[in-house]
Amino acid sequence: MTSSLSKRNTMVLYGLENDIHSHRVRIVLAEKSVAYDTVNIKMSAPPLELIEVNPSLSLPTLVDRELVLYGSEIIMEYLDERLPYPPLMPIYPVAKARCRLMMHRINEDWYTLIPKIEQKDQAAKKELIDSLISISSMLEEPPYFMTDEFTLVDCCVIPLFLRLKHWGCAIPKHATGLWDYIKKVMKKESVMQSLTATEKVWLTELLQSGD
Structure with missing residues (x-):
């Protein structure tokens, strides 16, 4: 993926404002104390950079440099493994x-x-x-x-x-x-x-x- 988003140093979370699935991810990001940018979109006018990396416009979408993920549970589990403290899943x-x-x-x-x-x-x-x-x-x-x-x-x-x-x-x-x-x-x-x-x-x- 070659995109202007991949050049960002911080994660970017795309979602609908007040969306329940985006909220799940926001809690994980806050729990991990990680810096990220939020982009609230309107489906009638999605940003071009999101269309470029996720043409299906599945939300929420997380962009972490070269990685693009969508689906709140997939994002949540990725964040928990990518940022291991504090752990949000049991070890065993x-x-x-x-x-x-x-x-x-x-x-x-x-x-x-x-x-x-x-x-x-x-x-x-x-x-x-x-x-x-x-x-x-x-x-x-x-x-x-x-x-x-x-x-x-x-x-x-x-x-x-x-x-x-x-x-x-x-x-x-x-x-x-x-x-x-x-x-x-x-x-x-x-x-x-x-x-x-x-x-x-x-x-x-x-x-x-x-x-």
Whole structure:
């Protein structure tokens, strides 16, 4: 690939503003304390340099010198291996496989509902909330999402949880494990650093609904 982007010294993240998949990557970048440039694009007028390196315009797209990656999970795992501290996946194969399986289930069970929820589908909203309530008690003991360490699994669920109030998905007060998790992780420095101005508003609205 010969491109002006490859001459940059910092990583470049292309995505739609306030996009949930870009947010997953932004949390990882903040957790790794890495300098990067963000380019929010409009699909109606994508920048020429992005078309040059990624004609399909799959988003988010990360450019790291000569390397071009797209797909949030691929980017997240690359960043975790490229920037090993702090680690966001377990060292041991069994624990790592469990994290990957959990990420797969989150994508299949929850993220697939998002397009319907954004279209005001009440059945999809209920399905998501019912599923979250069902795992609430599992979040009461470990400090993070069913584990003792902050992992890529947390980076997947945090953007989704943050948008619940914005989507009109009300978390009942009795889901204490879920609320405790939300209130704890949303205070994390890397999470706060990852937020856009709009996402900060969504977070405020979410936390107010839990008081």
